[in-house]
Amino acid sequence: MPPALVRTLGSRDLTLLVVGNVIGSGIFLVPASVLLQSGGSLPIALGVWLAGGVLSLMGALSYAELGGMDPGAGGLYAYIRDAFGAFPAFLYGWTLFFVIGAGTIATLAVAAAEYLTQFTPLSAVAKQGVAIALIASTAVINVRGLRGSAAVQNVTTGIKVLAIVALSLLLLGLSLGGDAATVANAPPPAPAVTLSGVGLSVIAVLWAYEGWQYVTFVAGEARDPQRTIPRALIVGTVLLIGIYLLANVAYAAALGTADMANSSRVAGDAVTRVLGPTAGKIVALVIIVSMYSAAHGTVITVPRVYQAMAADGVFFRQLAAVHPRYGTPAVAVLSSCAWAAVLAVSGTFEQLLTYVVFIGWIFYALGAAAVIRLRQTQPGAVRPFRVPGYPFTPVLFVLAAAAIVGNTIVAQPRQSVVGLGMVLLGAPAYAVWRRRTTAAP
Template sequence: MSLFGLPPHTQIVIPALILIGLALLNYVGSRLSRRVMTTANLLKIGVLLCLVLWAWISGHATTSNLLPLTVRRTGSEPLFAAIAGATVSAFFSFGGWWEAGKIAGEVRNPRRNMPLAFTCGVLLVTAVYLLVSASFLMVVPLEKIVSNTAFVAQFGEALFGTTGGKVLSACVLLSVLGGLMALTMAAPRVYYAMAKDGAFFAPFGRLHPRFGTPANAVLLQTSLALLVLTFGAFNRILSFIIFSAVCFLALSVTTLFRMPQPVRRWWFPTAPIVFLLGCAVINLMILMHDPIPALVGLVIVLCGDPVRRLFFQRPALKPTHFPNKFHPERTTLMAHIQLPEGLPGIRGAMAFRPATARPLNDLVEILLHAPNSLTPAERELIATYVSSENDCYYCQTIHGAVAAASLNGDEALVKQVKHDFHNAAISEKLKALLVIAGKVQRGGKHVTTEDVAAARTHGATDIEIHDTVLIAAAFCMFNRYVDGLATTQPRDEAMYRERGKWIARDGYVNVSKEYLPAEAAR
């Protein structure tokens, strides 16, 4: 409030406006919001490091203010209560690291990049947190600290004089803004994914027809955030959230002990055991320090189970692959054989049998990505159409995403080709080739000389007709390969969209290096 000069009774206005502004950013497009978030976070780190540097250069920071370290200062809380309170605040500062897991489906080579992101992110936050905390305490002695909220203003005034309070308020606002942007981007994706899996209300599983964002989920997240804002002070809000968050983090880590394939890494099981013990200690301290809001927050979270049972019947029995329109009674909860974890669709099958994966990838590279008189987009549309006719969700969605990426993001055209290519905005030649592809999908003998003549009339060459037939035949094989093993076929459209961009740019053989041994992917 000191930054904007507003009276105390309007203190909810600025946070509400920030939340609404962030909602608009996420509503109109994730690409724009990512750029703004990246800029804000880089600026935040730069500003915090500049504060630390100025505290030392200006001579305001002195190590004597930290000494003696072990003496309890007048007015301080008892040791245990002080540690518990500090843990909640510190945990919030580090808390954003797990949000990265919610966008793992859009990350290239997640097996390599996600651990790097987690590790480097936590180390960076730890370094900045320690530097900033040390600088604050070296500038403002503990005995002169009036309160937690006044502490920031005191630090600012010590460094910048009478305007220091406003300078530091602006720095705090920038820091909070970066964290809020990450949360407001990640949280709606959870609602969206739950709705797509049938575990949440269907309207929140829809993308905006123009912006391609989970717009309804963004609106829900913003409404809930505005509601939580009315709960009161920041510390009070944290006390409702942190205990439940730690519980869920611990539950997530326990899944490592229940994996279908045992974890064989140098850090297992030591790392998860240490993590679980740490979660237990943190939650024990929270309960002993301020149990009421922690338990209230937990009860609110647990209310989700009766809501799930009331509105979403048998969510555990949802099949992991797209429903089969030919045999809707068939629902498979896992692949028919033990395929590698975390590799949906054909990737899991190929990783299971690398020796056959290489020639299959070589074939699809030649058919869809290598130079050809048919554009990559046209060939991907043929593959998408055939996969759609075969009701193979994974193949039609991933190749539709590659086609859209080759068409500057025109997902509407891809959908129209799948449902009614005769009226789609594509060339007459491609329409004639799709007729041939559709007949190959039903059976090779359905293709007639008239079909071939019509394609030639519209300018198709013999090599284009040949490749169309081979694409259609090959994708009948690929579709049956994917569905015949009952591979997992997630319905996260954002994951397919990002992977489609990657394949369109780098090709199938290069992308296969992510999940195949070097000798099979080269």
């Protein structure tokens, strides 16, 4: 009997995986643009962050029902397959492998190497070497066992969460009533708040929350997945909302809303304002850890989709293999990381992600819509968790995802067409794999 994936992830592991996958660099950069698009009003900006968090929670609640129904590997890929068929599910996995997953890993590794230059000078070649070393380290750790890779993820996620919370509380404590600019005395910047500006800021916030759904990919290795997957999705998303709101209030307390809205490095500027210029390196170190943690979480999760696709006979057959000693989809992990390293060295990941990353939201919408579809086609299925507020909860998330996709198409029509074309390149590949699967004895 061939080796199989082992259920080793508990509720804490899964919750930290949700948080670790989401927090990358967004919370260190995005708050400034959100505040600017909110007309410099901190209450409106905080409302936007809360709204984005609630919409993400609606998606998490929808996926929690699906995770309870289908505790196997593959997560979102499997939900789309079961609700809407093998072809759209394959296109999601295809895009995830060649662009979104590998591109995300490459982006985080390259960015972490760039931030390292704040501590020591690095040539262009050296930065590429650092990025490849970071990717290689995640590959080795993940091949050698899920339990060990989860431990690394738990530690790095814990470090960045504690650092963000501690820095936020420190900024609040030293800023309010002190010499630093405060929320109360800071004049609002231009432009004035507009409905379109708030809409754009909601989209930016939803990007900052993106990544919580990756935990569904490892459902096949979760202990008691009908209980732990829903709990991790809900608890992790609620924690993210709290962390993001706290950080925004702290930035505003340190900088004032005017300076915060016009900052290109809001976290670094806030810490520098309160603690001095040398303290900015603290933020750089936190960002490096944060990016590594997000990259590591991506390497933990996305190869499980490729392994599930290969097991279905619609991807490279070797990727279905489970390592006989370590119990991991080793070939899928190594293939994903190797392709990420190629993208990192070539520098093409930025262009690829620009074209297709918005398409991920089409599939996220299909995931939430799968709740409705499977309620209709499988009414008698066991559902240990049922999404509250059905059908409004999944419908609102689908509409939010549609807004992101629609805004991208309107704002960048040429890039959108190219991106859709790149995704549809998977169609002939799918036809080949299906033909082989059908022809197999």
